[in-house]
Amino acid sequence: MENSVLTAFLIFLVCCLPSLCTFIGIDNVGRPIVSGALVGLILGDLETGIICGANIELIWLGVFAIGASNPPDMTAGTVLGTAYVILTSATVESAVLLAVPVATAGKLIGELRWTVIDVALGHKADSYALEGNTRGVQVMHWAATAINILFKPIVIALAFYFGIDLIEGIVAAIPTWLTDGMMYATGIIPAIGFALIARMIMSKETVLFLILGFALASFFNLSTIAIAVLACIIVAYQIFNNKRTGREVVADDNEF
Amino acid sequence: MTTNSKLTKKDLAKIYWRSCQLDMSWDYERQQHIAYSYGISSAIDKIYKNDPEKKKRALQRGLDFMACTPQIVPFIMGIDVALNEENVNTDTFDESIITSIKTSLMGPMAGIGDSLIPATLRIIATGIGISFSMAGNPLGPILFLLTFNIPCYFIRYYSLKFGYKFGTKLITSMANTNIMDTVSYSAAIVGLMVVGGMIYSQIWLDLPIMVGSGDFAQPLVTYLDQIMPGLIQLGLFGLMYYLLGKKVKTTTILWAVLGICIGLTFIGSLF
Structure with a gap:
């Protein structure tokens, strides 16, 4: 089978499916175990697709998005890796070998959305919220969602159509200072989000608790749950203590 | 107290389905904030239809930083809309309490949720599916999706239901303003400690x-x-x-x- 326009279009649909399925509450369609099978289905070799998907799934078994750390783009890697194996009758192992670098490259597409496009839409949503324009906020979500659904699948379908060599060449041509610079920025940008929250709920009186939470994490490597448990104990202690002594806890106003 | 802003089952159903899109408009700055505000936006519209000033603030609050396991965010959304319902009927309501409660809940709930859902439940589902998949059997991906997603439907549903109930109860027990202050102060403490921890774990610069x-x-x-x-x-x-x-x-x-x-x-x- 050739890399015809029709097949590229079907590849595009397979890549859109994970996002579309979340609309009806079905998650994880983008995992290798599912998307490998879907690629097998459209390329006419379901069995190989399923086996490739399962093998790729195994290397990323413990990998999932948690907090602000995003995993490599498993869907991109699986789709192109599996398609390559089915179309060239290569071994299943070569699907895994190809999936890893493609997934790493595919993540760069996501980075562009997460650091620039969606952040810009978020700021636009802020200004709509300021005007009390609910529809505006909703449109920003739809815009981000539409980009999410379409952007990556288009790139993957193009990569499929023009060949995997070309994509590798393009990725290699991106200067490392650009990707490294972006990488440093992704580590710093969450600080803005935390500062925004702190500006809202922190007062002179409570700044100590922020530092306490930080110290518990940095000196003792405590997890967020552990810190939350300790925080609840502190709160409970204060409430019981105040009940006994009859003092009132009065919240400061939020100026700091 | 007026009853014109009471949310119906239909409004909650809307929140439920929209909450499924939580990771669609994710970004590094405030993570799920756009999708979160989208999820509750219609409810906010209904609650504040006679109070545009409070609505503006509510919409802005919806865009606060939000990072939590998507399947249990409906719990936070439920509390959020219940508190907003109370806010529109009370002049003395301290609005910062909504932000504090959201902030203090998302960290620990994400901790529990992430270890239960994308880690444990998904590994179980993968374990069931992969033995079929290795043999090239189409039952593999199908069983994987069913084992993961069916429990998630229930988790989302009950999260929202309990969240909304809990939020409403929270209000009746807070009739006394002193208790309101204590809750807001306590929530701020838990929230800030969690934020403090996340500053260490989520920001990095080598x-x-x-x-x-x-x-x-x-x-x-x-x-x-x-x-x-x-x-x-x-x-x-x-x-x-x-x-x-x-x-x-x-x-x-x-x-x-x-x-x-x-x-x-x-x-x-x-x-």
Whole structure:
């Protein structure tokens, strides 16, 4: 089978499916175990697709998005890796070998959305919220969602159509200072989000608790749950203590 | 007390289905904030239809930082809309309590949720599916999806139901304003401690600066870590906090961060 326009279009649909399925509450369609099978289905070799998907799934078994750390783009890697194996009758192992670098490259597409496009839409949503324009906020979500659904699948379908060599060449041509610079920025940008929250709920009186939470994490490597448990104990202690002594806890106003 | 803003089952169903899209408009700055505000936006519209000023503030609150396991965010959304319902009927309601409660809930709930859902439940589902898949059997992917997603439907449903109920109860027990202050102060403490922890775990910057010369050269980070691990993260947070206090726009900060990072890496790459 050739890399015809029709097949590229079907590849595009397979890549859109994970996002579309979340609309009806079905998650994880983008995992290798599912998307490998879907690629097998459209390329006419379901069995190989399923086996490739399962093998790729195994290397990323413990990998999932948690907090602000995003995993490599498993869907991109699986789709192109599996398609390559089915179309060239290569071994299943070569699907895994190809999936890893493609997934790493595919993540760069996501980075562009997460650091620039969606952040810009978020700021636009802020200004709509300021005007009390609910529809505006909703449109920003739809815009981000539409980009999410379409952007990556288009790139993957193009990569499929023009060949995997070309994509590798393009990725290699991106200067490392650009990707490294972006990488440093992704580590710093969450600080803005935390500062925004702190500006809202922190007062002179409570700044100590922020530092306490930080110290518990940095000196003792405590997890967020552990810190939350300790925080609840502190709160409970204060409430019981105040009940006994009859003092009132009065919240400061939020100026700091 | 007026009853015209009472949310119906239909409104909650809307929140339920929209909550499924939580990771669709994700970004690094405030993560799920756009999708979160989208999820509750219609409810906010209904609740505040006679109070545009409070609605503006409610919409802005919806866009606060939100990072939690998507399947249990409906719990937070439920509490959020219940508190907003109370807010529209009470003049003395302290609105900062909504932000505090959201902030203090999302960290610990994400901790529990992430270890239960994308870790444990998904591994179980993969375990069931993969033995079929390895043999090329189409039952593999199908069983994987069913085992993961059916429990998630129930988790989302009950999260929202309990969240809304819990939020409503929270209000009746808070009729006394002193209790309101205590709750808001307590929620702020838990929220800030969690934020403090996340400053350490979620912000990172590997400074490639070396101190000393020759074989004795050590990364600057090593020295800073001896004083206190994560001093850089705390410094970055402090800087952002300071800049926001100076009324610098978040967009400006964001572009500056991107520009400085790419610029410095470019200069660094020349040597």
